[in-house]
Amino acid sequence: MIEGNVFATSQRTHQCGALRASHAGSPVTLGGWVHRSRNLGGLVFIDLRDRAGLVQVSFNPDWASAAAIAGAAAVGVESVVLVEGVVELRPGDMRNTDLATGDIEVRATSIRVVGPAVTPAIPVARGKNDKLPAEDLRLRHRYLDLRRPELQASLILRHRLLQVTRSYLSERGFLELETPILTKPTPEGARDYLVPSRVHPGEFYALPQSPQIYKQLFMCAGFDRYFQIARCFRDEDLRQDRQPEFTQIDIEASFIGRDDIMALSEGMIAAIWREAGHDVTPPFERMSYADCMERYGCDRPDLRYGLEIHDFTAAFAPLDFVVTKSAIEAGGRVRGIRIAGGAAWSRKQVDELEALAKSAGAGGLLRAKKTDGKIDGPVAKFLTPAAEEALALNDGDLALIVAASDRISNPALDRIRQECARRLGIVDEHARRFLWVTDFPMFDKDPVTGALAAVHHPFTAANADDMAAYPDAPERWRALAYDCVLNGLELGGGSIRTSDPRVQSQMFTLLGIGDVAEQERRFGFLLEGLRAGAPPHGGIAFGFDRISMLLSNGASLRDVIAFPKTTAARALFENAPSSVPPEDLRDLHLRSTAEGA
RNA sequence: GGGGGCGUAGCUCAGCUUGGUUAGAGCACUUGACUGUCACUCAAGAGGCCGCGGGUUCGAGCCCCGUCGCUCCCGCCA
Numbered sequence: 308m309i310e311g312n313v314f315a316t317s318q319r320t321h322q323c324g325a326l327r328a329s330h331a332g333s334p335v336t337l338g339g340w341v342h343r344s345r346n347l348g349g350l351v352f353i354d355l356r357d358r359a360g361l362v363q364v365s366f367n368p369d370w371a372s373a374a375a376i377a378g379a380a381a382v383g384v385e386s387v388v389l390v391e392g393v394v395e396l397r398p399g400d401m402r403n404t405d406l407a408t409g410d411i412e413v414r415a416t417s418i419r420v421v422g423p424a425v426t427p428a429i430p431v432a433r434g435k436n437d438k439l440p441a442e443d444l445r446l447r448h449r450y451l452d453l454r455r456p457e458l459q460a461s462l463i464l465r466h467r468l469l470q471v472t473r474s475y476l477s478e479r480g481f482l483e484l485e486t487p488i489l490t491k492p493t494p495e496g497a498r499d500y501l502v503p504s505r506v507h508p509g510e511f512y513a514l515p516q517s518p519q520i521y522k523q524l525f526m527c528a529g530f531d532r533y534f535q536i537a538r539c540f541r542d543e544d545l546r547q548d549r550q551p552e553f554t555q556i557d558i559e560a561s562f563i564g565r566d567d568i569m570a571l572s573e574g575m576i577a578a579i580w581r582e583a584g585h586d587v588t589p590p591f592e593r594m595s596y597a598d599c600m601e602r603y604g605c606d607r608p609d610l611r612y613g614l615e616i617h618d619f620t621a622a623f624a625p626l627d628f629v630v631t632k633s634a635i636e637a638g639g640r641v642r643g644i645r646i647a648g649g650a651a652w653s654r655k656q657v658d659e660l661e662a663l664a665k666s667a668g669a670g671g672l673l674r675a676k677k678t679d680g681k682i683d684g685p686v687a688k689f690l691t692p693a694a695e696e697a698l699a700l701n702d703g704d705l706a707l708i709v710a711a712s713d714r715i716s717n718p719a720l721d722r723i724r725q726e727c728a729r730r731l732g733i734v735d736e737h738a739r740r741f742l743w744v745t746d747f748p749m750f751d752k753d754p755v756t757g758a759l760a761a762v763h764h765p766f767t768a769a770n771a772d773d774m775a776a777y778p779d780a781p782e783r784w785r786a787l788a789y790d791c792v793l794n795g796l797e798l799g800g801g802s803i804r805t806s807d808p809r810v811q812s813q814m815f816t817l818l819g820i821g822d823v824a825e826q827e828r829r830f831g832f833l834l835e836g837l838r839a840g841a842p843p844h845g846g847i848a849f850g851f852d853r854i855s856m857l858l859s860n861g862a863s864l865r866d867v868i869a870f871p872k873t874t875a876a877r878a879l880f881e882n883a884p885s886s887v888p889p890e891d892l893r894d895l896h897l898r899s900t901a902e903g904a
Numbered sequence: 905g906g907g908g909g910c911g912u913a914g915c916u917c918a919g920c921u922u923g924g925u926u927a928g929a930g931c932a933c934u935u936g937a938c939u940g941u942c943a944c945u946c947a948a949g950a951g952g953c954c955g956c957g958g959g960u961u962c963g964a965g966c967c968c969c970g971u972c973g974c975u976c977c978c979g980c981c982a
Contacts (some may be wrong), residue, residue: 348938434943443974496982543981764982
């Protein structure tokens with residue numbers, strides 16, 4: 308680090324928000340924005356703001372000229388001013404403990420307005436109970452919104468997290484290598500953003516959904532360890548935690564296995580969280596995909612609370628109860644969760660949970676509660692002692708059960724479990740339960756068409772034992788893939804890649820791209836790279852925006868991205884996308900079919 | 905692509921249920937007063953295409969239809 312005050316320039320000596328009692332007696336020149344001012348009549352205070360914080364500048368006839376006081380009284384909020392003065396300790400009763408600079412004030416002798424401001428369209432300085440302006444206004448006037456100390460803190464933290472990430476990886480031999488933004492359309496996955504070529508009529512580049520193939524080619528080229536803070540683009544409908552362009556910490560390495568990537572990632576996550584002031588202790592817990600689905604009904608379980616799913620199928624099979632019986636006969640299972648104290652919930656409350664289960668695709672939600680030693684509910688009169696024992700209800704407990712195929716019951720029970728935890732207030736907001744989910748299936752089989760789709764992506768390697776054991780049942784193969792999960796949120800995921808070009812070609816065939824010419828056309832540049840001598844390699848990518856959001860306690864991804872898009876993928880500040888002159892379209896060999904075009 | 909919510913002063917919101925004087929409040933803004941405030945205080949003032957279009961009605965911020973924008977969710981996101 309450079310010693311001393313790097314913020315001193317020919318025009319100012321200090322940052323406003325950096326002044327402390329130790330500066331008392333120093334003459335200073337400050338530049339900043341007028342956050343608020345208080346004119347007491349002949350005595351004026353200005354709260355001057357820069358990215359470091361606020362400092363009170365006082366204008367008093369004892370040290371300031373009448374002209375300076377008049378200037379201070381006249382300046383409008385959000386104007387940029389340069390003030391000269393002396394840092395002085397405030398008398399004890401005038402200290403402001405709410406302000407980092409509250410022990411001192413700057414007794415100003417002059418003020419110069421260098422950037423006068425019109426009245427701001429949205430307020431920057433807010434009272435304690437003032438609500439934020441509507442988000443579209445904040446986005447439209449982003450230059451003002453970004454002045455808010457909260458957003459500045461988020462972006463400053465984001466910067467620090469990026470630097471920690473860079474140095475962590477760089478210190479471990481990873482090279483920060485760049486990949487193209489103008490690239491080739493990807494045949495599967497999300498929709499691409501397309502860029503028309505001017506010199507090649509009718510042809511298009513695509514913006515990368517991820518640098519996946521390029522980073523594998525870096526491995527083929529022998530760079531051994533790669534990382535990139537990579538911008539990625541996906542043209543899909545948006546959510547609170549989804550932007551059309553987003554940033555990934557993208558990592559790939561050679562001569563490594565799953566455990567190497569996990570250990571490296573754990574260290575990096577710990578370094579990032581430490582930078583944000585949190586202790587994280589690797590190694591992280593691990594759980595197979597199969598266990599996750601069995602116990603939690605989803606592949607990214609929130610482990611901050613229990614409410615695990617239990618299987619009652621064996622005990623319920625003999626029951627002469629049509630709901631469970633028909634489900635089991637159709638190949639389904641009877642599974643549910645036990646809620647201690649849930650018997651006290653009202654009919655209406657449980658109905659709401661059933662509605663939730665139905666919205667997740669379940670046909671219904673069976674309930675059984677135990678009060679005064681007696682089980683109540685539609686199944687109650689069919690229960691055998693064995694079934695009662697399996698339910699294992701204590702007095703006051705409620706069981707919520709879904710009888711269906713796992714494909715139906717998993718998402719339903721997942722939703723129910725999350726909602727029950729919320730209602731019970733058993734989610735420890737301060738807990739951080741990191742988890743590796745491993746052994747994902749390679750393929751997802753479409754229940755109707757039987758077609759296979761890659762669960763992770765087509766370049767993921769399969770477990771070799773599975774391939775040998777079930778050569779004709781690829782839907783049983785497990786992938787060498789892993790997801791990093793925190794409190795039910797996916798932070799990142801990756802896999803060991805297929806480095807044998809023949810195996811990669813077989814994978815494409817399984818995915819329905821059997822034609823060799825077609826494979827070469829779509830993925831030739833990867834296959835050629837693999838044929839040229841590819842080391843075993845693998846990697847991972849973390850969603851950096853989401854990590855920033857978590858660590859700055861932001862409610863939305865839009866609070867950690869300087870210039871985000873709306874949920875309609877529109878940029879309200881610079882007003883993109885927008886129409887272009889017809890001649891521009893002509894140059895690109897395009898004609899718009901949009902109405903009114 | 906589908907569903908829910910919101911849209912009234914520069915900002916945050918009342919008013920809408922049950923249509924009926926001149927559409928209100930707080931903050932911000934302008935002017936004035938005020939020598940230790942820190943969301944300063946006090947007084948006065950200015951500020952409105954009630955998102956837009958159509959309809960019902962003697963009469964619409966309010967009811968109906970459509971549309972646009974923002975937002976949340978489902979689908980989608982290898």
